[in-house]
Amino acid sequence: DAGVIQSPRHEVTEMGQEVxxxxxxxxxxxxxxxxxxxxxRGLELLIYFNNNVPIDDSGMPEDRFSAKMPNxxxxxxxxxxxxxxxSAVYFCASSLTTFSYEQYxxxxxxxxxx
Amino acid sequence: AQSVTQLDSQVPVFEEAPVxxxxxxxxxxxxxxxxxxxxxxxxxxxxxxxxxGSTLVKGINGFEAEFNKxxxxxxxxxxxxxISDTAEYFCAVSRSNDYKLSFGAGTTVTVxx
Numbered sequence: 001d002a003g004v005i006q007s008p009r010h011e012v013t014e015m016g017q018e019v020x021x022x023x024x025x026x027x028x029x030x031x032x033x034x035x036x037x038x039x040x041r042g043l044e045l046l047i048y049f050n051n052n053v054p055i056d057d058s059g060m061p062e063d064r065f066s067a068k069m070p071n072x073x074x075x076x077x078x079x080x081x082x083x084x085x086x087s088a089v090y091f092c093a094s095s096l097t098t099f100s101y102e103q104y105x106x107x108x109x110x111x112x113x114x
Numbered sequence: 115a116q117s118v119t120q121l122d123s124q125v126p127v128f129e130e131a132p133v134x135x136x137x138x139x140x141x142x143x144x145x146x147x148x149x150x151x152x153x154x155x156x157x158x159x160x161x162x163x164x165x166x167g168s169t170l171v172k173g174i175n176g177f178e179a180e181f182n183k184x185x186x187x188x189x190x191x192x193x194x195x196x197i198s199d200t201a202e203y204f205c206a207v208s209r210s211n212d213y214k215l216s217f218g219a220g221t222t223v224t225v226x227x
Binding site for chain 1: 159
């Protein structure tokens with residue numbers, strides 16, 4: 001299995017630009033999670049999908065952030081407009097079911113907003 | 115809400131020496147506990163988990179952890195480390211039957227020859 005795939009691995013953009021991060025979960029996994037990792041705040045859960053439906057988006061920092069999962073094999077996290085404080089590593093993770101308790105993480109996208 | 119405290123931010127250790135990474139949690143309800151490892155420039159990988167049963171949990175790569183309910187701790191140990199164990203280690207907690215993981219700040223382990 002290829003594992004969770006994220007693209008791009010690195011993204012550098014200017015403040016105000018739109019950024020789209022992509023994730024392909026492991027085939028057959030029904031739950032998908034987006035996390036953000038920063039030095040100051042550590043790992044934070046942004047949003048959780050189950051069977052392609054957003055269940056909990058309470059971690060999304062503000063309206064500039066949005067996430068979609070149009071099908072079981074693809075999800076996007078969009079930031080529009082981006083700001084320097086959005087600079088972080090964004091991880092996508094998937095699990096077999098909500099309560100399988102093992103989340104498989106992708107390699108992450110390192111976002112730098114200048 | 116539950117929270118996790120990893121008591122050491124950096125742990126330098128010599129190759130073949132033992133290592134212990136300390137993790138304490140706070141929660142008013144039953145919890146599940148996890149240790150994840152993050153190698154440089156990679157995502158997190160599950161080392162081991164405690165859901166119920168034996169309080170001594172064995173994981174991958176020779177790691178083990180012990181759940182101590184009275185001390186609200188879940189310390190991670192390895193009797194003999196390798197250079198390849200150099201990584202960041204995260205303790206995480208979730209309420210029983212809850213998908214949300216709360217992660218600690220992480221402990222960076224650096225193994226030296």
